[in-house]
Amino acid sequence: MTQLASSYDPKTFETALYDAWEKAGHFKPSGKGEPYTILLPPPNVTGTLHMGHAFQQTLMDALVRYHRMRGYDTLWQVGTDHAGIATEMVVSRNLALANTGETRDSLGRDGFIEKVWEWKAQSGDTIERQMRRLGTSSDWSRSTFTMDPQPSEAVVEAFVRWHEQGLIYRGQRLVNWDPVLKTAISDLEVESVEEDGFLWSISYPLADGSGTLTVATTRPETMLGDTAVMVHPEDERYAHLIGKMVKLPLTDREIPVIADDYVDREFGTGVVKVTPAHDFNDYQVGLRHNLPMINLFTPVAAINDNAPEKYRGLDRYEARKVILAELEDLGILVETKAHKLQVPRGDRTQQVIEPYLTDQWFVKMDVLAKRGLELVENGSIQFVPANWINTYRHWMENIQDWCISRQLWWGHRIPAWFDDAGNCYVGRDEAEARAKNTLAADLALHQDSDVLETWFSSQLWPFSTLGWPNEQAMDARGFERYLPSSVLITGFDIIFFWVARMIMATDSFTGKIPFKDVYITGLIRDAQGQKMSKSKGNVLDPLDIIDGISIEDLVAKRTTGLMKPKDAPKIEKATRREFPEGIIAHGADALRFTIAALATHGRDIKFDMNRAEGYKNFCNKLWNASRFTLMNTEGSSFTGVPQPRTDAERWILARLAAVSAEAQTHYANYRFDLLAQCLYEFAWNEFCDWFLELTKPALNGADADDANSTRHTLLYVLEALLRLLHPLTPFVTEQLWRQVAPRLGITDDTISLRPYPTAEEFAGDFARAEADVEWLKSMVNALRRVRSELNVPPSKLVPLLLQGGNDDDRARMTRFTSSLSFLLKLERIEWLANGSDTPPAAAAIVGDLTLLVPLEGLVDLGAERARLDKEIARVESEKEKSGTKLAKFTDKVPAAVVEQERVRLVEWTAQLDGLRSQRAKL
Template sequence: MGEKTLHSVELSSRFDSASFEDRIYNTWQQHGYFGPRKENKNKPFVVVIPPPNVTGVLHLGHALNNCLQDILIRYHRMSGKQVLWVPGTDHAGIATQAVVERELLKEGMHRNDLGREEFLKRTENFALQHKKIIIHQLQKIGSSCDWERERFTLDKGLSRAVRHVFVRLYKKGLIYKGNYLINWSVANQTALSDDEVIYKKVQGKLYHIRYELVEMTGFLEIATTRPETIFADVALAVHPEDPRYQSYHGLHVHVPLIDRTIPIISDGAVDKEFGTGILKITPGHSMADYEIAQRHTLPLINILHVSGHLNDHVPEAYRDLSVNDARKKITEELMALDLMVKSEDIIHQVGHGERSDDVIEPLLSEQWFVKMRPLAKKAIQALREQKIRFYPRKWESTYLRWLENVRDWCISRQLWWGHRIPVWYDEGQNKIIVSEEDPTENPIYQDKKLHQDTDVLDTWFSSWLWPFSVFGWPDYTDDLARFYPTTTLVTGYDIIFFWVARMVMAGLEFTENVPFKDIYITNLIRDIKGRKMSKSLGNGIDPLYIVEKHGADALRFTLSFLSSQGTDLHLNEDTFSFGSKFVNKLWNASRYILQNLDNCTYIPMASCKLRVVDKWMMHRMHMATSDVIQAMQQYRFNDASYAVYDVFWNEFCDWYLEVSKVSLYGNVPTEKNRAVSLLLVFLERILRFLHPFLPFVTEEIFSKLPAARNSSHLIIADYPQLLDTERFPDDFARFEALKDLVRKVRSTRSELTVPRSKRIVVAITFDKNWQYEPFVKQHEEYIKELIYADTIHYAIPHANDDKVISIAGDGYRLHLFIRHIVDVRKHAERIQKQIVKFQQQYAVTQQKLSLQAFMQRAHPRVVQDMKDRKEELANKLRKNKELLDVLKA
């Protein structure tokens, strides 16, 4: 495009993100920018969203996860890739049903009052409402998902995939039904997998109880935290090498309060140090005891109803009591019989439901299971062959540890909301039918009395198929061929075994390919005190509140800037003012440029004569582009964010924009035209550079650029490329030398509180043959403006040593005539005090880092913070000592 007359553009003096964010997002959607372009035949970059549960609103962890995904998506879209981000939500079986049942209770109703069909309709309506809320929230933070491909883990396509997988695994012998000890949630009235149980430290009691010996006089004393399970005892166990009890091997004892005799066995799993070293074996109510019972062929006794009350396998006086009531009654009776030796307070680990937070009861129950070891072998091999990679690498050990110790997966849940198990029972012939289609609709079974299994499948049973089921699998669709396997998964560390490992297993089993190549594990968000954010602590931060207060871009940039791999994010509301300041800086810098266009002519860059400062800026942009490309390849979001921050704020604003003022405010029209044209070139490039991180504000500013620099929309513009024609290493080095000189003067002025309004006299003397002397002299006008000097001399004009403060540089020496306008003595005393303070702080930091106990026990983030603090103090000491030497010279 040739020369063009420019006109100033007004941006509001007050930045207001709410005035354009929704408008811009709607524009993106209306133009269909979020979906992959069919004409694009380049390599695809595909992400499937970790589907949020339809039980509530997004929290800050969701915001972090989705902001990082969107940064990747926008970056690769602008880089020319064929990009797809598939959105969706998870039906969250247990959590969603629990919420709906709580709502029913408020109305004085139970799900049985509605019946299964009506209850499911009500739950579906609830899920639909919350899906809309979640989608709205994702859009508010700028998520550029392809909403036309939105999926739900209970939609028809996913349901078909689930049934297909169940039948396929059943026929292969990898799904079976059996009566085993499972984790039972009384609150939710369903089985849970091992991974859905979290262990918490709780205050309890350790009860010491006497068991009367059968073959000889006397008692053995055991210690237990659960005396109510006495009625389920089938043995006492001691360690085979415990000398205290070797003479009791093979003898028997009477179980207190019940007419039962049980053997004394020996097993290496017994902890000799816990309690009395004797373990009561209740395999019907303890996972560890269950394994011991299997080794010794002991019977299994279940004393609990699914309601959590004692059943008919206990004496009549205890039947239908809750666990806590039974515990109280038993301890009282044992004390009355002089069988209770003592009880003592204890802190111990107790399993709780991950979502319900109720105490989990191990319970014998008939459930459906998946054999995991055959599937796990392939998933382990995939990592070892580097078919998948974790970022950061430390999470690979978590993945491997779970797979190497994997247990069979209990997949049946006693719920109504979920994928119903595709199994029908023939009452007449005592047979089961496992089928993808409903056999009751098949004429073959017309005369049969069939009823479907009432249980549903674990929510994760649909989620582990997510990366390929969203593309229409088990059909071989165009989308499946085009976009699977996906590229990258962004998720949290807490579901590496729940979801990540299972997806890898499913991908290899059903598609013979890994579902994704790269797995980026996001940081854990903590409050400023280091505590994990939670509802109970009330320290969470609503991401939409941050959007309302600071804008979506401020939220996004703060989170990405702080996302250093392997470290936690420590946040409070004030933290987001960092991103807000950055966005405001971009707005104000753009406003300054756009309001200085009147009476200027745009000159194409090819026709502009580039000066050293222009080449320096171009080279600096080239370096930053290289940094971003490398950082994005390694998922180092913090490094990519710092690269764009540094080149815009510290280079473009602090230097290029400042230098350009000499031309903008000068009296040479051609020079002003040249300067304005290049400012527009660099501003447009910076907007493209920043867009993945700050999509809204960059798009809004981009839309205001003169037509000479603006075409279409920024979201589909090209990301800055690495071009050798934009590398100017020699010019870059020359301007860096000038910057170093200016920085030294500015730093000294700042330390000695010389205001900018005070123009000073400076002399510069050069070392012999310093290569940058001609360049410095040539750009005297720039330097004067940057250091706020009236005059620059190249020899000390007179011998007023009492007025001069001299500073040594690399190849030159600066002489600032300011000693007569600053209180040298006062500043020297202040700096000396600072040096003493910094020395003391440095000594404390050094001492802590030298302590072996601190280095071993402290959190890695705390240790790194301490190392960073030490380096910061060392720099402050060095600078203050240099300045003190200058003042004393």
């Protein structure tokens, strides 16, 4: 006992245990058994562990630990993503803070990339260190960075192959453009924010002088790029104008009136301007009607040379002011009114994103998407929950070609070279590009300055991490053994951006599926159901929950670096109200168990700190139960399976078998919430409360054989319970197991490599014992409730009178007399003849048996009358509910359900009769 502390303090052992696991190599694949593989969605190398990471990684780790214990050859492939935009921003900010005068542009491409690698070496593994604190049991020796040589080779190979197949092409398209980063960005990096704006109505004169058309716009600066005005083809108001020309104000151009059913006749005047180079919907209209596409902006969103000279060089919003003033002077600004609009902002810079016409590289998606949908529709890949297939199907059926180029320096540079005439040559390197195209040795070439977007390399993750396309590396890393992986755990927000692309790419390049199951998790929200965000100041750091944080540090963390500093006082006030003393240290196990308990199959998951506090108490309960067991088995040593002598032992072994089977079912169905619930109920209620209590008569009794058998079963069940809990709570179970295992002759180094419990391990014919102990529990609960309601001190002995009952009740009373007397502090137990007079007594009903505790000398009779009245009212209500249910049942209700309710009605009726009889005697 000197080795197990008197109180549960996770800080004293969690980090040391993890270091020991990793040093011993317990997380590496064993090479034996059926393979079980999980891919970690690679977090940004710039990032830190947040609640979304903690949530998903806890579930992954539980599955990996569970399958490792079941003898699978487990590989959890981890790594980080180079995060092109985020990393460039971090390093650029660091350069500015250093105040040396160095900037991204002053360093040049090679110099800046060198600085990025320096930063990566110093700070790039922060999130992996934090993952260790959570207990992530991944093979860190195989950790992969998307810019490592092997995955970089895979990126080049994938690009070249798809280009050779005609799936990658270069063309001019409309993209999301960030004018601060000066690069195209993906839809996932654009946030649509509702903001206050204006709707301006402008009069466009018809070229023949016959009238005007009034159009409405929220972006008047783009009118300089209009190439048509548009009406609905069935709008009778404008049918006679279709095909005519209008004069575009502020320019010397004329543009046509066209008809397209995209127009909403009810919005505004029913006439809209068409600016194909600056609006995604207009772009599609432009393609349908073969309209010119005039790009108005420079890469920093200033007006370019395609506009009239007087506007050139103006910032987009300065140009807006000038244009509106001129329109008003001309008398053609018809109306200005307030208008709510959805504004696209870049998630990194918060700048308004421009639809921008530029030359980019694209992947043709139609054929790939058709195959990707087929693999899910035919069941090769399963979504859990199954309804997410509908989201997947919708995206795949409405897919657009994918813009894969980014105007950055940090990332995988596109393997394409241009000559001075603009001709493009693709190859794995420049030499191959020259050889494939038989180019003259003296022809000058320059490589494309763009890089591939991060999702391009991430889509290759299932097989680039396994050595593809290098055959030697594939053999070394187990390509054939570990692909496909077993399950992917990820959020619904990247089903298309990552999950779908991995499916398409893996099939295209390897002919395999990337994973068998896709478990889609919900989004972690705060206790009020709001999305966690820095701007709201409601973000929870999982490491703060694990290790604790003072209120001062928590306030500083939440209010530093806000996009809107004016929000700081409001956030500080809310934080101090929610956590007046800061956040206490809960330990990794309590956080992990909380996450598992919250992991329903719903879309949103509310994180309540009270749940974490409750599960810290759960870990503490387990700790104290282990101390009880160790103290009561001091000097004992056992081997093999117990041969139980007492009903309590048989009952707990039966319950252990049942919960082991239930746990396997929940793992198979990805129901971590039900898994946590069943393990909690078994550990807290059945083992820590009931079984420990039921062992005391044997441990303190005169029968040495019963006592010794009970000690064996105590240790045996506790060791199995620790194994059951280990995948969810690895630290506390390891720490306790190391004390318990030696007493059972177990010489293994770690619980993490012990077999996971199965029902067969504890098989036995214990049905009778289960029924008997459930009866005993009902008796104890009933009598304890009476003692509590009568406010009888725990140490005071009371008599127990019994009336009614059946032969089973009498047999069980004989067998459990000593246990009941010990557990309930009974003075004596006496059977009364049926129908005989009884003294005023507090009554409880267990089945057919009436339990009576004489009131003389114990309680105020008036108070007991009130107690019985209350209990009669409760039982009457339950009886009425049961009767109402039976009355409403139709023929469609299963017979078993009907019979169950009939039995309940009989039981409530018997209880009510007994209580009324007792009340009458008072």
